[in-house]
Amino acid sequence: MGEPGHSRRALLKGVGGLVAACPFAASVARAEPHVTDAPLANHASQDDRTPFYGARQAGVVTPRPAHGMVASFAVVADDADALEALFRRLTERIAFLTAGGPVPVLDPKLPPADSGLLGPVARPDGLTVTVALGASLFDDRPWLRPLKPKRLTRMTRFPNDALNADLCHGDLTLQICANSQDATIHALRDIIKSIPDQLILSWKQEGAVPVVAPGPDGTAESARNFLGFRDGSANPDSRDEALMDRVVWVGAGDGEPDWATGGSYQAVRIIRNFVERWDRTPLGEQERIMGRSKMTGAPLDKLSASEFVGPDYAQDRDGRLTPLDSHIRLANPRDAKSDANLILRRPFNYSNGVTRSGQLDQGLLFICYQADLDAGFISVQRRLDGEPLEEYVKPVGGGYFYVLPGVETPSDHLGRALVAAAREPRDG
Amino acid sequence: MKLKHSLAAAGLALVLASGAFARDAALDLVEPLAEYKVYVTEKTEKLETDVAAFTAAVKAGEIDKAKALFAPSRMSYEAIEPIAELFGDLDASIDSRADDHEGGEANPDFIGFHRIEYALWVKSSTEGLAPVADKLLADVKELRTRIAGLTFPPEKVVGGAAALMEEVAATKISGEEDRYSHTDLWDFRANFDGSRKIVELVRPLIAKKEATFLKTVDANFERIDTILSKYKQGEGYVSYEKLTDGDRKALSAAVNTLAEDLSKLRGKLGLD
Ligand code: HEM
Ligand SMILES: [Cu+2]
Numbered sequence: 001m002g003e004p005g006h007s008r009r010a011l012l013k014g015v016g017g018l019v020a021a022c023p024f025a026a027s028v029a030r031a032e033p034h035v036t037d038a039p040l041a042n043h044a045s046q047d048d049r050t051p052f053y054g055a056r057q058a059g060v061v062t063p064r065p066a067h068g069m070v071a072s073f074a075v076v077a078d079d080a081d082a083l084e085a086l087f088r089r090l091t092e093r094i095a096f097l098t099a100g101g102p103v104p105v106l107d108p109k110l111p112p113a114d115s116g117l118l119g120p121v122a123r124p125d126g127l128t129v130t131v132a133l134g135a136s137l138f139d140d141r142p143w144l145r146p147l148k149p150k151r152l153t154r155m156t157r158f159p160n161d162a163l164n165a166d167l168c169h170g171d172l173t174l175q176i177c178a179n180s181q182d183a184t185i186h187a188l189r190d191i192i193k194s195i196p197d198q199l200i201l202s203w204k205q206e207g208a209v210p211v212v213a214p215g216p217d218g219t220a221e222s223a224r225n226f227l228g229f230r231d232g233s234a235n236p237d238s239r240d241e242a243l244m245d246r247v248v249w250v251g252a253g254d255g256e257p258d259w260a261t262g263g264s265y266q267a268v269r270i271i272r273n274f275v276e277r278w279d280r281t282p283l284g285e286q287e288r289i290m291g292r293s294k295m296t297g298a299p300l301d302k303l304s305a306s307e308f309v310g311p312d313y314a315q316d317r318d319g320r321l322t323p324l325d326s327h328i329r330l331a332n333p334r335d336a337k338s339d340a341n342l343i344l345r346r347p348f349n350y351s352n353g354v355t356r357s358g359q360l361d362q363g364l365l366f367i368c369y370q371a372d373l374d375a376g377f378i379s380v381q382r383r384l385d386g387e388p389l390e391e392y393v394k395p396v397g398g399g400y401f402y403v404l405p406g407v408e409t410p411s412d413h414l415g416r417a418l419v420a421a422a423r424e425p426r427d428g
Numbered sequence: 429m430k431l432k433h434s435l436a437a438a439g440l441a442l443v444l445a446s447g448a449f450a451r452d453a454a455l456d457l458v459e460p461l462a463e464y465k466v467y468v469t470e471k472t473e474k475l476e477t478d479v480a481a482f483t484a485a486v487k488a489g490e491i492d493k494a495k496a497l498f499a500p501s502r503m504s505y506e507a508i509e510p511i512a513e514l515f516g517d518l519d520a521s522i523d524s525r526a527d528d529h530e531g532g533e534a535n536p537d538f539i540g541f542h543r544i545e546y547a548l549w550v551k552s553s554t555e556g557l558a559p560v561a562d563k564l565l566a567d568v569k570e571l572r573t574r575i576a577g578l579t580f581p582p583e584k585v586v587g588g589a590a591a592l593m594e595e596v597a598a599t600k601i602s603g604e605e606d607r608y609s610h611t612d613l614w615d616f617r618a619n620f621d622g623s624r625k626i627v628e629l630v631r632p633l634i635a636k637k638e639a640t641f642l643k644t645v646d647a648n649f650e651r652i653d654t655i656l657s658k659y660k661q662g663e664g665y666v667s668y669e670k671l672t673d674g675d676r677k678a679l680s681a682a683v684n685t686l687a688e689d690l691s692k693l694r695g696k697l698g699l700d
Contacts, residue, residue, distance in 0.1 A: 110695035200677050200684070
C-alpha cells in the first residue's frame with residue numbers, strides 16, 4: 001500500500017481539521033466511520049437504521065456494529081420459480097427487519113407471529129442482513145450451474161486447517177450484524193420461522209467487536225481481537241469508493257456473469273485461537289509474530305507512531321524490525337505486486353465455551369470481502385501458510401460465498417438478475 | 429367395529445364430563461377425540477402384542493429374531509407419543525436414550541427399547557437382558573392400563589400433531605434416536621402417521637375455513653411419503669445411513685414446515 005488515499009490515515013487527518021474547528025467534533029469525526037472502526041461507546045441507538053435498498057448490499061463496507069454472526073443454510077429450490085420464491089421471501093423479511101416496525105398481533109390462541117425478543121416494536125438497532133451464495137447451490141443444480149461466479153469454489157483445506165465438516169460450506173449464508181446480540185438473533189429466528197420449507201440451518205457462528213471509547217479528537221482506535229492485538233489498522237479504507245470498487249465490488253468488466261455485477265466474494269473462516277498458550281508466550285515474541293506493537297498497534301519500525309501508520313519495508317529489507325515471517329508482512333508485503341491482493345476484513349471475536357481439554361474455545365470469526373477470491377483471500381492465505389502464528393490458531397470452519405448484488409427499490413428483490421438469467425434459454 | 433363404537437361412547441362420556449375445553453369447540457371435538465382414543469387404544473394393544481413377541485425373543489437369546497422385531501414393535505409407540513409422553517415415568521423407562529443418563533450406556537438406569545437395541549446391535553448379545561425385557565413388557569402393559577383410564581386432554585391431542593413433528597425436528601432427523609440399529613425411518617413413518625391421523629380427525633371441522641392451510645399440510649405430508657417410499661424395503665425401511673443428503677434436507681424442510689404450520693392447529697380449533 002503506502003499510496004496516499006489507500007490508508008485510513010489520510011482520511012483521519014482530514015477529519016482532524018474538522019476536530020479543531022467544531023465543538024461537536026466527536027460526532028462529526030464519526031459521521032462516516034470506517035468498516036473496521038470499533039463501535040463507539042454510547043453511540044449506538046436502537047433506532048439506528050442501515051438502508052437496505054441500494055445497488056450493493058449493506059453489511060460489506062458498512063462499519064461493523066458490536067455484534068455479528070454468519071449463519072449457513074441448505075437451500076430447497078428445484079427450479080428457478082422456487083429460487084425466486086426464496087429470494088422474494090428473504091427480501092421481504094430483510095426489508096422489514098432492517099427498517100423495523102410493530103410486529104403483527106395475532107389471536108392469543110395462535111403462536112405469536114414474532115419471537116418477541118425485541119418487544120412489540122422491532123427496532124432496527126443498526127441491523128444488516130447480507131445474503132451470499134455458496135458453490136453447492138450452483139453445483140447441485142444443472143440449471144444454475146452455468147451461472148456460477150467464475151471464482152466461486154468449495155473451500156479446500158489449507159495446511160494448518162482442521163476443518164470440522166459441520167462448520168463448513170453451505171448453499172446460502174446470512175451475515176447478520178447489529179448493535180445488540182438480541183437484534184441479530186431476532187432476525188435469524190424470524191427468517192428461520194418465515195422460510196422453514198426452503199432454508200435449513202446447517203451452522204452458525206456468532207461474534208462481537210468490543211465497543212471502545214473515542215479519544216479526544218473523536219477518532220477511535222481499532223478494537224482488539226482475542227489475542228489482545230488491535231485488528232483492522234491496515235484495512236483498506238471503506239469510505240474510499242474508488243478503492244472499494246477495485247478491491248471489493250465486482251464490476252461489469254471483471255469477467256463474471258452479468259448478474260453478478262455489484263456483488264462481492266465473501267470468505268468466512270472460523271479460526272480458533274489457543275489463548276492459554278498465547279498468554280504464556282513472551283510479549284516480544286507475540287509482537288514479532290504479529291508484526292505490530294501489542295499495546296499501541298504501531299508498526300515495529302515506528303514504535304511511537306499510531307496504528308494507522310504503515311511500516312516501511314523498503315527500509316527493513318532483512319526483517320530486522322518487522323520479521324519477514326510476521327503476520328502482517330506475509331499478509332501484505334506492501335510491494336508492487338501485493339496491491340492486487342488487497343482484501344477488506346470485517347471480523348468478529350467469538351467465545352463459545354470450553355473444549356474437551358478444558359481450554360477456552362475462543363477465536364476469530366474472520367470475514368473478508370474481495371472482488372477476486374483468488375487474488376484476494378486465497379492468495380493472502382497462501383502467503384500466510386506456515387506463518388509462526390499457526391502455532392496459536394486453528395481454522396475449523398467457514399467457506400466461500402458470493403454476495404448477491406443489492407436490491408435497488410421496493411419492487412426489486414434479491415437475486416432478480418440471477419433468476420432472470422436462469423430462465424433464459426441457453427445453448428448446449 | 430363393535431369395539432370401536434363402545435369405546436367411542438366411553439370416550440364421549442369422559443370428554444363431556446371433563447368439560448376441559450372451549451364451549452364452541454367442545455361439541456365439535458367430541459367425536460374426533462373419541463375416535464382418537466380408539467386409535468390410541470388399538471395402538472397400545474398392538475404395542476403389547478408386539479413387545480411380548482420381541483421381549484420373548486430377547487429372553488430366548490434369539491438375536492436375529494429380536495433384531496427383526498425391534499423396529500416394527502416400536503412403531504405403535506412412536507405413533508402415539510403425544511399421549512404416551514403424558515406418563516413421564518413410563519416414557520423414561522420405555523424409550524429413554526443413553527444420553528438421558530449420566531454415564532450413558534453404562535448406567536444401570538438406562539433400560540427400555542434403546543438399552544436392548546444397544547445390546548443387540550453393539551454387543552451382539554442378550555446376556556443379562558432378561559430383567560430389562562421383563563420390565564419393558566410390564567411398562568407397556570401398565571401404559572395400556574393407564575391410557576384406558578385417561579381422559580384425553582383436547583389440547584394435548586390436537587397439539588400432538590405438531591408435537592410429533594417437533595420431536596422429529598429436534599432430536600430425530602439427526603439419526604440419534606435409533607443410533608445403534610439405524611432403524612430411524614421406521615420411527616419416522618410412525619411419527620408421521622400419528623401426526624397425520626390427528627389432522628384427519630379434525631379435518632372436517634376446519635375443511636371449509638382452512639382449505640389453503642390443509643392443502644399446504646397435505647402437500648408436506650405427501651412430500652414426506654414420497655421420500656420415505658424411496659427407502660422402503662419389505663415391510664419396513666432400509667438403514668437411516670442410506671438416506672441421501674438431499675433427501676435428509678428435503679425431509680428436514682418438510683418436517684420444519686409441518687411443525688410451523690401444525691403449531692397453529694390448536695388455535696384454529698379454538699383451543700387455548
Ligand atoms: C485468528 C486469526 C488472525 C488474527 C488473530 C489476525 C490478526 C491480525 C492483526 C492483529 C493484524 C494487524 C492489524 C491490522 O492491520 O488489522 C492483522 C493484519 C492483517 N491480517 Fe490478520 N489475523 C488473523 C487471520 C488472518 C487471515 C486468515 C487473513 C487472510 C487470509 C489475514 C489477513 C490480514 C491482512 C491482509 C492484514 C493487514 C496487513 C497489512 O496490510 O499490513 N489475517 N491481522
Ligand atoms: Cu421415541
